[in-house]
Amino acid sequence: MRNDDDVRVGLLGFGTVGQGLVQGINLQINNISCRLGVSLKIQRALVQDTKKKRAVGLPELTTDARDILEDPEIDIVVEVMGGEQPAYAYTKQALRQRKQVVTANKLLLALHGPELKELARRNGTGLLYEGSVLGGIPILRTIQRGLCGDRVEEVKGIFNSTTNFILTRMYDLGEDYWTVLRLAQEAGYAEADPSMDVSGLDAACKLVILCRECFDLDIYLKDVTMSGIEHLDKWQIALEKGQGRIPKLIACAKPQKTEIRVGVEWLPDTDLLSRVSGVQNALSLRTLLAGELFWSGPGAGGLATGGAVLADIMEAAERVLMERDIGFLQAGR
Ligand SMILES: NC(=O)c1ccc[n+]([C@@H]2O[C@H](COP(=O)([O-])OP(=O)(O)OC[C@H]3O[C@@H](n4cnc5c(N)ncnc54)[C@H](OP(=O)(O)O)[C@@H]3O)[C@@H](O)[C@H]2O)c1
Structure with a gap:
């Protein structure tokens, strides 16, 4: 059931790390809700082939990146597709939309990290990337x-x-x-x-x-x-x-x-x-x-890297909730 308080996540990619992340969330769903005070919902994931057999299911897969990047309900975009393009273009678009962005993509960061961090700063949002280095070692x-x-x-x-x-x-x-x-x-x-x-x-x-x-x-x-x-x-x-x-x-x-x-x-x-x-x-x-x-x-593996990505998502979710609180306070003035 939909709840307006939920923090909503869109995944760009649903392969080894994306599925490991969802497994990690499923294993600790109550714990996560207790810590955040709201539920964390994976809204949908971008893939190349929606018919591909996967170890973990999600209610909604899409092949259109706009379903994630332009969905105003999505607070956090998680880039786990890999490679330079289109990950670079999608990450920039998500940051410009002022979404919190989490990525595990070391190639993207090695090539464009400083520019992406600056873009996040200018748009008043966050770019987190614990999963990009040494997988499960935090x-x-x-x-x-x-x-x-x-x-x-x-x-x-x-x-x-x-x-x-x-x-x-x-x-x-x-x-x-x-x-x-x-x-x-x-x-x-x-x-x-x-x-x-x-x-x-x-x-x-x-x-x-x-x-x-x-x-x-x-x-x-x-x-x-x-x-x-x-x-x-x-x-x-x-x-x-x-x-x-x-x-x-x-x-x-x-x-x-x-x-x-x-x-x-x-x-x-x-x-x-x-x-x-x-x-x-x-x-x-x-x-x-x-x-x-x-x-x-x-240093790798779906669950271990998924855990590092989840740590970033938790931090991003806390920022989303804090911004909502500030928004409520300002609206009440
Ligand atoms: N695997 C690890 O242990 C590990 C560890 C640390 C960091 N990482 C990093 O995490 C990222 C993801 O790695 P992974 O192993 O999960 O990769 P993966 O198993 O190959 O999964 C990639 C996912 O992205 C989707 N995708 C790729 N290109 C796309 C495109 N152009 N449009 C739409 N969807 C696209 C794929 O869709 P389909 O499923 O339909 O093909 C797949 O779901 C990479 O940056 C990698 O360097 C991985």
Whole structure:
């Protein structure tokens, strides 16, 4: 039943993350209503093919973006479709309509993040993107709030699940790159076109977003020195293994533009990052006051990323409710 107090959400995309998000909401529906004091309703989702079989159902799917972007009842637009276009055009349109926007799209943010944040600011609305970096590891809020009294001096980590899965199997089982890549694709860990992962581009996008948060740097993908894992063969790994060195695709940055890179590093087994295996991700921050900090956890997956997106939606919903309260107060003057 319709209730005017509900906070209404429109999804741009209803794939792995979109469905994980709805599963997450369904699992905690009462909890969410208690915390917000109103219900959170997914109004409808934009997809390419409404007939496609999906693990999770929604009452309404559409192939027309205007059903979301121009629906005055929708308070929050969640962009989980991926890619640069049309996500870029739709995100700008949603911000211009003064809707709160949540996105998990690292490519979009790496390419256009500063412009989109500025557009949100000018329109007096919000752009939140916790799900775009390290999936289920809640790191952006930690940096923005938990570390706002400290200064980050180095960012280092394993930011891509597909490549970590491939490198772990090549190292542990001596398998070759193409065999493990095929296996990763069959298991759903790698896309049919894995180039964004194996080239290091996916990790570079996340590093760009993190550098902007940690160092307040105006940086873009062109500033990242980047190489991937395609050149590695099992013989080289066997040779290094004999010397006690473990290959990991490491993203690393310091507060200078010249030291931002993604590439394979050979780590000793004493390094915490060397023990992060399979589809896990990890982040190590060195800060002025706290020293070394370390997080690890699921860097991808529908439920884990959906949970990060839901955290953003909850924050956006609180802003929507606060604006409604201000509107009521002003109307009563
Ligand atoms: N998967 C993860 O674990 C993960 C983790 C962190 C961040 N992310 C980010 O989250 C975003 C979504 O990823 P995902 O894995 O959920 O992608 P996905 O499974 O491929 O889902 C994409 C969804 O968007 C829809 N879509 C794509 N292009 C469209 C277009 N031009 N018009 C209308 N609908 C369109 C698709 O419709 P159909 O279903 O009809 O094809 C699908 O529902 C990406 O930016 C990704 O980088 C993903």
